[in-house]
Every structure is written in C-alpha cells, then in structure tokens.
Amino acid sequence: MIAAPDRTPLTRDFFDRPVLEVAPDLLGCLLVRDTPEGPIELRLTEVEAYDGPDDPGSHAYRGRTARNGVMFGPPGHVYVYFTYGMWFCMNLVCGPEGRPSGVLLRAGEVTVGAERARKRRLSARNDRELAKGPARLATALDVDRSLDGTDACGPQGSPLTMLTGTPVGSDQVSSGPRTGVSGDGGVHPWRFWIANDPTVSPYRAHVPRRRST
Secondary structure, eight states: OOOEEEEEEEEHHHSSHHHHHHHTTTTTTTEEEEEEEEEEEEEEEEEEEEEEEEEEEEETTOOOOTTTTGGGGGBBBBEEEEEETEEEEEEESSSSSSSSSEEEEEEEEEEOOHHHHHHHTOOOOGGGGGGGSSHHHHTTTOOOOHHHHHTSSOTOOOSSSEEEEEOOOOOGGGEOOEEEEOOGGOOHHHHHHTTTTTTTTOOOOOOOOOOOO
C-alpha cells in the first residue's frame, strides 16, 4: 500500500538554504494552487536551480530590476516572469534575503484537479503533458504575474502553497545541464529530475535566435 503524501506545509527555513540544496529537495513536494473553481495539486518532478550573482544564467546576475525584485526578498516567495511575449514561468525564491537565488519549477504530475488543468491546457494529448515544461506548468495552474511575490509559506488560504509531499531518495534523482541556457551558465548541471518519470520535460540545448533579414 502506497503511503499518502505528507501535507505538512514547507517552512521558511526549508527555503532559507543554498539553492543547490533546496532544488533537489523540492522533487516529490506538492504545489497547491487554490483557484475559484477549486484546488489543483501538482507533484514536482523536475526543477532548475539559479544562483543569482554567481550565475550568468540567472535573471538576477546583473542586479536588481523591477522584473526580478522578488528574488531579492524573503525565501519561500514566488517569482513569476513573462517570457517570449507569450508564457509565464514560476520560481521559488531561496537562500537568505538579499541574495537572489531561486528554483524554476519545470514539470510535475497533476494529482488533484486534473479536470481543471485540462481546461487550461487544451493542447495536452494526455494528463502526463499537462505540466510537462515550465510554461505548461504555469498555464495548467493558472499562474501569471498577478501571483508574483506570493508567499508559498503563508497562512492558510494563500493562492499558492508548498507541502512536504513524498520525498524522493537521492538514488532516484538525476541531474544535468539546464534547458536552453547559453554561455557560461550553460555548463552547470543544475537541472534536477525524478529519473524515469513520464512527466519530466525533454532536454533541449540553447539554440541562438536568428535575426530576420
């Protein structure tokens, strides 16, 4: 018999650690999205770590801006950004306040509320694809910039909450280069995923965008 996941909320202290410790520990945790239609719950299966001022791949590498300000705030808060003029992506802020690091939530398995996620992910061919990739994950959970700064360790009733879930053993965790990161930041093996999980997104190396002529 499979044990039920632990529904204890993650504490601020969980996130107030080096990002390379937090990222693999998030695998198997539950992300709960409270929507007007009802909850959607996601078991995290793939994440990527971004280490702020020491990481050329991080949005915070060159300092604080209006876009990335949440990354400099308290750990355990949600950083949402808009990319390619089309999609939102969701991160969880880590480390001490003032040091901007975070974990990009890349993929997961929808365990509760799949019928609600399907309405937002009409192109998904099956439930394994509902949150298979960071933009798909945010779309399935109805996450946009209005949730930037949300406290995922906040009081009951928060629109986004992190729960302990079912921890994953180190022997089940794989790591490798981050998807689509170029230059010096592209060499870091800071993508972590549950080995052989069908909801994990495929790896894609960075491809430079061609300028139109």
